[in-house]
Amino acid sequence: MTSNYSAKIEISADKRTKAIFKSIDTDNKFYDENPTQTMMTLDDKKITILIETQELSHLRANLNSTLRLVQTSNDSIESVKI
Numbered sequence: 001m002t003s004n005y006s007a008k009i010e011i012s013a014d015k016r017t018k019a020i021f022k023s024i025d026t027d028n029k030f031y032d033e034n035p036t037q038t039m040m041t042l043d044d045k046k047i048t049i050l051i052e053t054q055e056l057s058h059l060r061a062n063l064n065s066t067l068r069l070v071q072t073s074n075d076s077i078e079s080v081k082i
Contacts, residue, residue: 005059009049016077021047023073036062
């Protein structure tokens with residue numbers, strides 16, 4: 001029997017939201033061998049990230065990587081005061 005696991009993350013970073021989205025979505029598009037199904041969307045105020053997989057360890061790894069990318073993108077933008 002196979003289980004499916006999923007997670008939904010919503011992120012709002014004020015004026016930085018769009019720049020963060022562009023940064024992390026680009027990384028997601030060019031990771032063909034990703035063992036998870038990851039969808040990212042942007043509306044006016046937030047980023048929504050949906051992750052689905054059949055392996056709990058893959059979900060955990062993708063969550064960790066995605067959250068680190070978000071934090072790094074935010075920190076980079078803050079450091080140059082865009």
